Amino acid sequence: MPRHFGILVPSTNTTCEIEFCRLPAELQVHTGRLGKGGNTPFSPSLDADVAYQAKLLGEARVEVIALAQTSASLFADDYDAVTVKRMTEASGVPSLTSAEAIGRALKALKASRVAMATPYSEEVIGRARRYYETKYGIAVVASESLGADNAYAIGKMDAGVAEAAFRRIDRPDVDALVVPGGNFPTMDWIAAWERQFGKPVITTNQAALWLVLQTMKVDTPLPGKGRLLEQLPTG
Structure with missing residues (x-):
């Protein structure tokens, strides 16, 4: 019996659908696209689009919806709570x-000190450092910006960087x-790293998928995508 889940992605994202479609046939993804609410690669998506696309995914009877735009959560302390409520009220799931998902995955793996490599600018990395420290007690002790200056560049980056x-x-x-960044193609590299x-x-995308599986109570390991999806720790 197929299990259906939804993802919401910025309109410029060309990676999530590819990475989420490389799953066993019983895990089926459905996607909604969101307009940008600002003029930077990391601006949150339009609230109205989030609600509308979540509503449409709800009509597709998905079991859970993930917003795959990590940077959006870094711009307001209550963004996660407000946006999750908006998505759930619109979709009913x-x-x-x-x-x-990244914060919860790190807690599940008992990782309290992390190093971060990301397409984000130094300013957004600073926001990420504060977000994970204050919300999850996780210290970003080292970081490096990979220097992408627009969303299209992120989608074309070689994971080797x-x-x-x-x-x-x-x-x-x-x-x-x-490695935060839903438009950065990295899923196939995780196990080797x-x-x-x-x-x-x-x-x-790996962390979002892990939390989607947790929410759907799917406990089938996904080999080759790192220990988070192979061991499926709860958290």
Whole structure:
């Protein structure tokens, strides 16, 4: 019996649908696209679009909806709570944000000190540092911006640039490596990175998928996508 879930992505995102479609046939994704509410690559999406597209996904009878735009959650302290409520009220199903999913995944893996390689600007990395420290008690002890200046550039980035950044920022006191950015194609690299660096690697789309599976109470491991989706820790 197929299980159906929804994702909401910024209109410029060309990665999420590809990564979420490479799943077993029983896990089927349905997507809604959102207009930008600002003029930067990391601006939150339009609230009205979030509500409308969530409503349409609800009509498709998905079981849960994930907003795959991690940076949106970093711009207001109450963004997750307000937006999850908006999505759930519009759709009638549980909802989540990918920023929340990363925080919960790190807690589930008992990772309290992380290094972050991301397309985000230094200013947005600062917001991410504050978000994960205040909401989840997770310290971003090292970080590197990969320097993308627009959403289209992020979608075309080679994941190898994150691996090179990991070599520069990883250190013994880092519990996990984090790659925020739903439009950054990284899912196929996670398992190899974990073997190379000997610690968990968490990405936006991987963490969102993990929390989607938790919400749907699906406990089938997904090999090759990192220990988060292979071990399916609860949290």
